[in-house]
Amino acid sequence: MSEQQPPLIEALGARGVIREWAKGAQTLAILEAVHRLGWLDTLREPTPLPDLTTPSWAPERTQGVTDVLKQVGVVTETAGAYQLTPAFAALVNGASGVDLESVLASVRLDLAALEKLDGTVPDLTGTEALIVAKDSGVVADPVTQMLYRSVYAAIPEVEAELAGGGPMLDLGCGIGGALLTTAQLYPHLKLLGVDIVPEVVAEAERRRDELGLTEQVQLRCADAQTLDERAVFKVAYWAQAFFPDNSRPGTLSALRRALTADGLLVLQEQPAGPTDVVQQGLRGIAAGRTAEELAAEARAAGFVLVRQVTTNLGNLAVMRNQQQ
The missing domain is CATH 3.40.50.150 (Vaccinia Virus protein VP39)
Incomplete structure (x- = not known):
């Protein structure tokens, strides 16, 4: 049994690394979801947690999501109210054309392309090239x-x-x-x-x-x-x-x-x-x-x-x- 223990520990460690990688993708999915829900527009101003809770969401879920957003620097919390950080407020507002929707659309393209890394990646369509251009411009x-x-x-x-x-x-x-x-x-x-x-x-x-x-x-x-x-x-x-x-x-x-x-x-x-x-x-x-x-x-x-x-x-x- 002792001979098998080191490989097991190594495997558990590698699994933990992959789980950490996955947190980035999970955070991105959460950000996209709250963007679709309109939270990010609401969070331009200080917003208490109950104002973000919907009938279909338990308060615990809302709290969990805002905790994630706070942890990654999307929002800050002051006296029980949440608000976008200056950087994300500028992105949501589309400062000088640098806007959240363009970033998210471009990221989706990147991830979709990488999923085809072991195959053939098709050329960008004109619509996709425009997404990249907007994100870069x-x-x-x-x-x-x-x-x-x-x-x-x-x-x-x-x-x-x-x-x-x-x-x-x-x-x-x-x-x-x-x-x-x-x-x-x-x-x-x-x-x-x-x-x-x-x-x-x-x-x-x-x-x-x-x-x-x-x-x-x-x-x-x-x-x-x-x-x-x-x-x-x-x-x-x-x-x-x-x-x-x-x-x-x-x-x-x-x-x-x-x-x-x-x-x-x-x-x-x-x-x-x-x-x-x-x-x-x-x-x-x-x-x-x-x-x-x-x-x-x-x-x-x-x-x-x-x-x-x-x-x-x-x-x-x-x-x-x-x-x-």
Whole structure:
């Protein structure tokens, strides 16, 4: 019996680890349920427990759910009343376009894809790609303007070109958060945003038109590799983290053609943990390239490094096109 005890203890320990992992999924399910019930809207204001209890819920269940929400930082409790923490209040309110519904929808897609890890993961539909774009994007408003103003201040050579009218190219523009914010900051700047998904481009167009930026911002649904502009743009931003590996060489070639001989390319590092690497790998994307790795990739394509800089949007590599 003593010889069997160590493996049993090891197995019990491993079972406990899996149970701990499961708590994250259980918490997510609880959050989605209370969101459907309308609790999160109610909890914008201090709410006593009885106001959350329904005829079909015993008070003990309500207490248990609020205990979970409190434990994971969704709500705080003061004098018997519960209220969203500032972070979750901002998310529920959709601060600058970062909203709970988009996050939850994107998480559902991630989990569904990982369930097919041992098989074939289908390509995202246009509707699903729009979900991802909304979760990754922001709306152009005074808050995002402040953020991007600080970023451009950290890369003055780029800022000078934008202030001079550009034009600027945004490859993988998504729903246009960065694109439209930049347009607001620089009224004389002309911009072209390109995305491959029609549904995403349509949403970006809707947001552009709503902001009255139709004359300033052009949008195009196309594969970035097929761009035929030559020596047009002074600045380009490449949302490289969303591009499959097999499209990267062709995209960099298109960028070299589209930029002027001394045009600037901005690349943004997107940190990734081990699960992100697996998740993105399902879509053929090697996630988590550092600014140094991005700079090396661009140098191999014919760009030269201007600088690497840390900003409020993370680490950037600024590259300059060479004479072609």
